[in-house]
Amino acid sequence: VPPTAPLANSKMVRKDTALGGAYRRNEGVLSTLIDHYDMRFEWYPSIAEVISIGFFYKYFQNPIELYRQMMDSSHRIYVTTNNSEWAKVKGLEFDIRKNLGFMAPGSLLEDFNVSGNMTLQSSEVQSAEFMAKSIGTDKYGNTFEYREKQFLKSKRPLYGQIPVVYNAAIQYAGDRFGANVAFNHMGHKTFMTAMSEDLIEYERPRNQLDAQLSYKFLKNKNLDLKLNLSNLLNSPFRFYVNRPETYKVQDRWKGLSNSEWPTQEWEEIYEWKFGFSQKYEEGYYETSEDGTKKMRICDKETFNRKVGSSFSLSIGYTF
Numbered sequence: 001v002p003p004t005a006p007l008a009n010s011k012m013v014r015k016d017t018a019l020g021g022a023y024r025r026n027e028g029v030l031s032t033l034i035d036h037y038d039m040r041f042e043w044y045p046s047i048a049e050v051i052s053i054g055f056f057y058k059y060f061q062n063p064i065e066l067y068r069q070m071m072d073s074s075h076r077i078y079v080t081t082n083n084s085e086w087a088k089v090k091g092l093e094f095d096i097r098k099n100l101g102f103m104a105p106g107s108l109l110e111d112f113n114v115s116g117n118m119t120l121q122s123s124e125v126q127s128a129e130f131m132a133k134s135i136g137t138d139k140y141g142n143t144f145e146y147r148e149k150q151f152l153k154s155k156r157p158l159y160g161q162i163p164v165v166y167n168a169a170i171q172y173a174g175d176r177f178g179a180n181v182a183f184n185h186m187g188h189k190t191f192m193t194a195m196s197e198d199l200i201e202y203e204r205p206r207n208q209l210d211a212q213l214s215y216k217f218l219k220n221k222n223l224d225l226k227l228n229l230s231n232l233l234n235s236p237f238r239f240y241v242n243r244p245e246t247y248k249v250q251d252r253w254k255g256l257s258n259s260e261w262p263t264q265e266w267e268e269i270y271e272w273k274f275g276f277s278q279k280y281e282e283g284y285y286e287t288s289e290d291g292t293k294k295m296r297i298c299d300k301e302t303f304n305r306k307v308g309s310s311f312s313l314s315i316g317y318t319f
Helices: none
Strands: 010-018 022-027 033-045 049-061 066-069 077-083 084-098 112-125 127-137 143-151 164-173 177-186 189-192 200-205 206-217 223-230 237-239 247-251 269-273 282-285 292-299 302-307 310-317
Touching: 066 189
Parallel strands: 022 077
Antiparallel strands: 010 022, 033 049, 049 084, 066 077, 084 112, 112 164, 127 143, 164 177, 177 206, 189 200, 200 237, 206 223, 223 310, 237 302, 247 269, 282 292
């Protein structure tokens, strides 16, 4: 499919229960073209050890993102899959695996390995929207609407990109018994983007702890028993939006109506109230202007979900 041609099978509309019952629709999207560059420096102190650092850069032409929109007077939520103009992602990757035997050669520590990796990345997107400019009639009497693509001045992170991801693990590999414990962290990310800040939905950071225990039976150690323990912390998946009460109109626009604002871009009209940002904040209580009541100013949690911990036992035999 040519990159400038809409994908023929991408037009659809359906109710998506996974998105809170929102109506998911497409009007056709373009294929995304990606240019990827990376370089990595690696050092292997021994066969089982590695220390590496890498850099990567990606350029997306027509990146596909999930947009949340309030489309009609019934306040029905529509989630659309749209192309943004372009996106850039760049980041650093660190990776290490080290045997602990160097601390006490010939000791039990030689059976222990520690490992970890971290990815730090930043991204920006050039968003665009089509604005109706005029309605006219052609020479045949057909009415048409002229629309013009407008680029938003402000840049935002790419949908789904996580600024920091890291994990750390310790492994013991004895003659018969083995154990591995791994901790993973995923940072804050955009779950659904939008043109209006109060419609953008984010996912909060999440931690996960996994472990595995193993033991080799029989004289030849060819019967292997493994116990896998996943998501031991049972950390929830937590989603939220920034409520309108967490930001305000900039002082320079006070006294003007919406129609008198010279721009409709969020960053040029609004600013965050003290203590707030795109990240989730518990908020505080603010006294009303007449002093009769206190109102809680905070971000709104939209959905929390726990998937539970899981345990599995497997047996393997080597002939």
